Amino acid sequence: MLITIAQLEVGEKGIICDIALDNIPLKLLEMGCLPGKEVELLQKAPLQDPLYIRVNGSHLAIREETASQIAISKI
């Protein structure tokens, strides 16, 4: 099932899809947020934004607007 990181529930995981490539900002790619990698949504900030994710060994916080650009397939 194709969704975006923003649609994950806390604790759920997904795999970043290849088609997401064009929408992922370069800096996130450089930080290890690559197609084929697993993302886990660790936590949402109290107002549902930003999102605290773990991807490729990094713990990052990104805003929802960015997360909703990144397509994943849920596992």
Next chain:
Amino acid sequence: MANSKNITIALVGNPNTGKTSLFNQLTGLKQKVGNYPGITVDKKQGVCQLSPELKATLVDLPGTYSINPTSLDENIVYETLVNDKNPDYPDVVVVVAEVENLKRNLFLFTQIKDLGIPTVLAINMADQMQRKGIKIDIPVLETALKTKVILVSARKKIGIDALKEILLNHQTLNTESVADVSERIHGQFFKRIQEALPHFSTYKSWLLITQQKACDFILPKEQKKIDFFKSKATKINKFQHKEAIYRYQVINEILEKTYSVNREEGTDLRAKLDRILTHKIFGYVIFAFILIVIFQSIFAWASIPMEWIDTSFARLADFSKAQLPTGKFTDLIIEGVIPGIGGIVIFVPQIAILFMFVAILEETGYMSRVVFLMDKIMRRYGMSGKSVIPLVSGTACAIPAIMSARNIESWRERLITILVVPFTTCSARIPVYAILIALIIPDKHYFGIFNLQGLTLLALYFLGFAAAISSAFLLHKILKIKNTSFFVIELPNYKIPSIKNISITVVEKTKAFVFGAGKIILAISIVLWFLASYGGKDFKNAAEIVHSQKTSVDLTDAELKQQIATYQLEHSYIGILGKSIEPAIRPLGYDWKIGIALLSSFAAREVFVGTLATIYSVADEGENTATIKERMRNEVNPITGGKRFNFASGMSLLLFYAFAMQCMGTLAIVKRETNSWKWPLLQLIGMTGLAYIFALIAFQFLK
């Protein structure tokens, strides 16, 4: 050493990997470190003697994830490494990586290696390896990365000498690329680049093409060619993405052979702490509680040493008066220099406590959680979660706070942050607040713990914060700048703060404050003293004039002397100056003496108390040297006959200092950071105007 050689070594790496700690170990210098990405936002230099013949200039750079800059601090790294005419262009680069995030650290490493600069890899925090179950096969890694790799621990001082040894032999380092992107992405395209710009390494040309900003060291002829390639923007974007993926592929292959980790022991604690510290409710409660503890301690703990410093300086003045021969020079020391210095030393306890708390919050890794918690809220006001750090450290001093805004990616959010930070209650306001609060607010306790004076101070902090937030909101509504970048922050592991790091930070920052502000205060108090001790004809003939105007005959000698001194002050140069602005400030409840203090504190707020001290001690001919507070308490308003510093005028002054932009250092730094006079001027006029209005309203209502 006459024939000693000198090389430049740059420390580069991801944020928070311990570059500054390593820099301090190598150079013996004391730079601030902290467990928050973005502590170093500027270049720092130090010297390290590698051998009797070889001296190295070390450059500590801000942390970056990639050589492609997305914020101002990262741009410093890019410019240092791409421009070989830059004075800091390194002979060797030490990429400082960290054992846990080696993969991501290597990304930057492969980029730098492609530039053809001799590069070594220092893997820091080796002391954590055992606990985290990490194993690294160094010899295999060295072969794969085509350079020297060394495990170090800046905290436990492991591997420092071995690193020096490698740097000493930097000429033998291999400069081949590890992940040559040109072939893998688009051979044809990169070949054309190579042919067009034969003097640059291909990767350097590629970087120049991918950056939006032009570099000033490029010749126009070369720039034209670069611009030609830039025009193929969509292709470039694709290639950049491909590059990132390719690099990670190479790195993954290398690490599979060399790196193993026995998963997830430490992460348990991290998850638990995160659940509490970023909790919907508890997260904010804890943050608020921490802030309250900080402010309460600034007032409660600091008051004891402050009292002591205050009386010590009064005693010192008495002592000097007794010991030194009478004369103009002694007067300068007792009335100008000693109160001036006393006026600044007295804040050392409060400032040190504040710096200590900020350092602890940064060292533990808590600050990044605050960013996470606050981002959404701050965005409503046109700022970023990362603006919280400038706003909190602004309570120590606006200057480093404004610089720490450099890691905010979006120019709009950064600009708003810079513009509103000076509203936060910096430590230079504490002396003014402290003395005024002590004069006008009773020293009462509620429920045994809350002190009315402390609560007033807290209210002033909130006021500063509210002013910052509301002006940010206003700017958010009116500024027409588009947001182009996006937000990302790494949440580091929690760490037990190192007492050594914290004490270094506290000592260094306090020292910088005392000497920085001390110089200004000393200079101003000397100038003030001169202006207060000399004047025109009326000043010189004060004695006769007072005698001739004498109203009653039975004045004692001392009273007469006092009257003469007061008359002299009024007709001194400073008196004339103060009187000329009195009409403008009388509606706020101030007299010309306070006016002088306002004028002089345009250089820096903390000068206020020192100025009043100087002025009152010039006017005071009594035998004993009273403390500043006593002198202020004894000032009377000749019109009403009541106290000069009563509730109305005191509140008006408090509000004036809460809002007014009175710090030349801040204005200078805003000019530098925004690269224009427009923004600092806006701050100066806007903030001071606001201060005037609030002070006016307060005084007119309360009097």
